[in-house]
Structures are given as C-alpha cells and as structure tokens.
Amino acid sequence: MTNSRCLNALQHLLGDRVSTEAATRDEHGRDASRHTPQPPDVVVLPQSIEEVSQIVRICSEHRTPMIAFGTGTAVEGGVTAVHGGVCLDLRPMNRILRVSVNDRDATVQAGVTRMQLNRYLDEKQTGLYFSVDPGADASLGGMCATNASGGSAVRYGAMRDNVLGLTVVLADGRVIHTGGRARKSSSGYDLTRLLIGSEGTLGVVVEVTVRLALRPEAASAAVCRFANVAQAVNAVMEIMAAGVPLARIELLDEVQMAAVAKYANLPYAAAPTLFFEFHGSVAAVVEQARKVGQITTRLQGGEFQWALEKEDRDRLWQARYDAYYAALALRPGAIAYCTDVCVPVSRLAECIEKTKVLLREAPFPAPLFGHVGDGNFHVLLIIDPMREDELSMAKSLNRRIVELALSMEGTCTGEHGIGLGKREFLELEHGEAVSVMRAIKQALDPLGLMNPGKVLS
Numbered sequence: 001m002t003n004s005r006c007l008n009a010l011q012h013l014l015g016d017r018v019s020t021e022a023a024t025r026d027e028h029g030r031d032a033s034r035h036t037p038q039p040p041d042v043v044v045l046p047q048s049i050e051e052v053s054q055i056v057r058i059c060s061e062h063r064t065p066m067i068a069f070g071t072g073t074a075v076e077g078g079v080t081a082v083h084g085g086v087c088l089d090l091r092p093m094n095r096i097l098r099v100s101v102n103d104r105d106a107t108v109q110a111g112v113t114r115m116q117l118n119r120y121l122d123e124k125q126t127g128l129y130f131s132v133d134p135g136a137d138a139s140l141g142g143m144c145a146t147n148a149s150g151g152s153a154v155r156y157g158a159m160r161d162n163v164l165g166l167t168v169v170l171a172d173g174r175v176i177h178t179g180g181r182a183r184k185s186s187s188g189y190d191l192t193r194l195l196i197g198s199e200g201t202l203g204v205v206v207e208v209t210v211r212l213a214l215r216p217e218a219a220s221a222a223v224c225r226f227a228n229v230a231q232a233v234n235a236v237m238e239i240m241a242a243g244v245p246l247a248r249i250e251l252l253d254e255v256q257m258a259a260v261a262k263y264a265n266l267p268y269a270a271a272p273t274l275f276f277e278f279h280g281s282v283a284a285v286v287e288q289a290r291k292v293g294q295i296t297t298r299l300q301g302g303e304f305q306w307a308l309e310k311e312d313r314d315r316l317w318q319a320r321y322d323a324y325y326a327a328l329a330l331r332p333g334a335i336a337y338c339t340d341v342c343v344p345v346s347r348l349a350e351c352i353e354k355t356k357v358l359l360r361e362a363p364f365p366a367p368l369f370g371h372v373g374d375g376n377f378h379v380l381l382i383i384d385p386m387r388e389d390e391l392s393m394a395k396s397l398n399r400r401i402v403e404l405a406l407s408m409e410g411t412c413t414g415e416h417g418i419g420l421g422k423r424e425f426l427e428l429e430h431g432e433a434v435s436v437m438r439a440i441k442q443a444l445d446p447l448g449l450m451n452p453g454k455v456l457s
Helices: 004-017 022-027 049-061 114-123 140-146 191-195 229-241 254-264 282-298 310-321 323-328 345-359 388-407 423-430 433-444
Strands: 042-044 066-069 086-089 096-100 105-109 163-169 175-179 204-211 218-225 248-252 273-280 305-307 335-342 368-371 376-383
Touching: 004 042, 004 049, 022 042, 049 066, 049 086, 049 163, 049 204, 066 140, 066 204, 096 114, 105 114, 114 140, 140 204, 163 191, 175 191, 218 282, 218 310, 229 248, 229 273, 229 282, 229 345, 248 254, 248 310, 254 310, 254 323, 254 368, 273 282, 273 310, 305 310, 310 323, 323 335, 323 376, 335 388, 345 368, 345 376, 345 388, 376 388, 388 423, 423 433
Parallel strands: 042 086, 066 086
Antiparallel strands: 096 105, 105 204, 163 175, 163 204, 218 273, 218 305, 248 273, 248 368, 335 376, 368 376
16 A cells, blocks of 8 residues: 555655546556456656656655556556555656667667557668567567567567666666677676566566567568368478478467457458468568468468558458457457467467367357467457356366466466466466575565565465
C-alpha cells in the first residue's frame, strides 16, 4: 500500500503527473490477459531517468511496491498491482536518442514503441529497421521485461539477441548501465541478459540500445494450406532442417484459420495453414520460395497464395496479428485463457499433435497457432468468464500442455513470460536453479518492492 507521506513526496516531485483517479488506476492495473485486474494506489508519469530514480528512492524509503508500465499488451498479468503501490507509466519517456546507420544500432527511451522506432527509421531513410515483432505495438522497455520475440525470431532472434545495452534504475534508486555498443565483450557478468526477461522484478529499464537490421532488397509472403496439422508441422521441420533462411514461418490450425479468415475477410480455407515470409535479394527470395515449395509439395501442401506488394503483405500479417481478437469473435462475451510453450523443433510435430488430442476434450473453441520455426506455439482457450467449470478445465489443459512441453525438454513459456500465470511451473522447469534466481532477487531487491508477486511467488 502507498502511505500518505509517500504520496505527498511523489506529488512534491511530480506535481500533476501523479494520479489517484480511479479510472487512471484501473487502466494501469490490467494487461491483455484473463487475469483479474488489480489497480495500483498511485500512477506516476516520469519524464527522465533522474525522476525515475527519485521515484524509486521515495518508494524504497516508504516500503512501497513499484510496478513499471509500458503499453499493457502482455498476457500473463505482469502489470497487475497485486500489492497495490505505485505504477510508473513510462510512456512519456518516448524519445529516440540516437541512431547510427554505420553501426546499425539505436538508443531509445523505454517508452518508445517498436512501430514508432520503425516509422522514424523509415522517415529518416536509414534503410534499417528494428526486427523484433511481437505483433502488438509494445514499448521496447516492456519488450525487454518479457524477452519478447514473435514471428521474425526464427531469423532475427528475440530481444535478448537484439539488445546491446540497458540503462536501469535499481530498487534503491541507483542508475546502472549494462552492456554497450561493442558487438562483443568478455567484460564481467552479462547483466544485460540477466535483466532482459526479469519482468520488472530486478529494476526499471529506462533506456535501451538495440541492434538494427538492414531492410531487405526484396520481400514476399505466401500462405500454403495442408490437409492436417501433422503435414504442416512436418513441412516446418523439413524446411528448418534444409537451412532455408526464412524471415517468418507461422502455423495457424484449422480453428484459428477459420476465425482469421472470417474476422479479416480473407479468402482462405478453414484448414491448417503455414504463413511464410522471404527476405533477401531478388534471386535469394526466388530461391528460398523454390526450396520451400518443393518441400510443401512433397508433403501434399496446396499451392502458394502470394502477397507480393507491401500493402498485401501488411494485410496478411495484420490478419495473423489479429488472431487473438479473431479467436474472441468466435464466442462473443468470452475471454481468452492464453498459453504458450516452446520445444526443440525436432519435437514440435509430436508436441502439437498431442496438444491437439488434449484440446478435443474442450467444450469451447481452442485455436492453436504459433511461431513454429523456433518451436513456439500458442493455444487460446475461449471460455465463458462466468463459468467456473470452464475456467477449471482451462487451467487443467494449460497444466497438461506445459507438462507435455517440459517432458520434451521444452519450456513453459517461449515469449509470454511468467508474470502471475505461470509461477507454478517455474520450479517444475528449473528445479534447484530457482533458488539461485531467488538469491539474485534478494541481492538486487532485498525489500521485495520491484513488481512483487510476479515470477518468483
């Protein structure tokens, strides 16, 4: 809870950039998940690193919990204020501080979103772009918090692969800089990668230095349908084994494909479908498509339906990004119990097939889709929020899917993070290593004030 002395100190520091209004607090106590919203006591809007540092010092002095807030687009309850406290809305810290075309990197404040950065890079005609693409227009600070990835990770990697350095405010208000602009270093502990994926439980990310990728000379996208999921996933495994450098490869099962086609008004059949995107020179794109086409044909895939122009590709991928909302539209008034797992690509076909068997038990829609090029897939369990029996079944299915992935040397979450929703699986996956995580948490946040109740229960 936030006491009056803490609130007074924050108001003295920030003036009208402190809010206790119910509507503002409610907005900051929820993300895109099915978790029950829990508002903070106070919302603050810092505009500089120094202000974040002072806010953290005030909260630390008054033993007040702190939660960093980006865009609220995550799906595991990571921003819910389970113990009240102060929410630091970092959206006002949205300046692009530096871009180096020669070094292909940029430094931005934590509130900059990925689309904002890419628009800026286009406007400045840099020929570069930021490649990590989780679908939502998330902030880069938030993307660091969850080690976000997305469809492009199969070629370009997740946040951990694309962040060179961070500026972070620790739980006592100290400001540290981790990493740097050099492309490699053997200097000390890798604090950058420790903090990426820590979900705001070790500090507040305030600046990020990221790698940028070259805009490809040519790009094309296509969809290919299959008679069943097994054929589609086997095609993915062969394509990856052949070393084709795809920019994206996504799977939508027949349930999800039907939902997307209806929601986006696209002329695609309700069948398991692979979405592809090819990047490179004109000759490279043609050769990649040829190799992929040979594999999909051998595995009885349908003819490619192409999206060659940028507008058509954008529409195609927007339909994929809208999969969540398309699934909700299958059952108006329902909510999505969302889960994701990731397994070695060699186990992907088996894991998805067994997951599909589990989903047959569900009396509600349960579409499956994912970034299958790196073994990551999602399941949306579309349940009636008023029915306890459906929530109970969703929790059971979630646990069984996670256990299945762990039995195949996978992970309980490939990109959503732990937040509130997957804390129970952390020890199941990591065993004794969780005690090391707790020691790190204790060392950096001894009072337990940084996003308490998340990740480590």
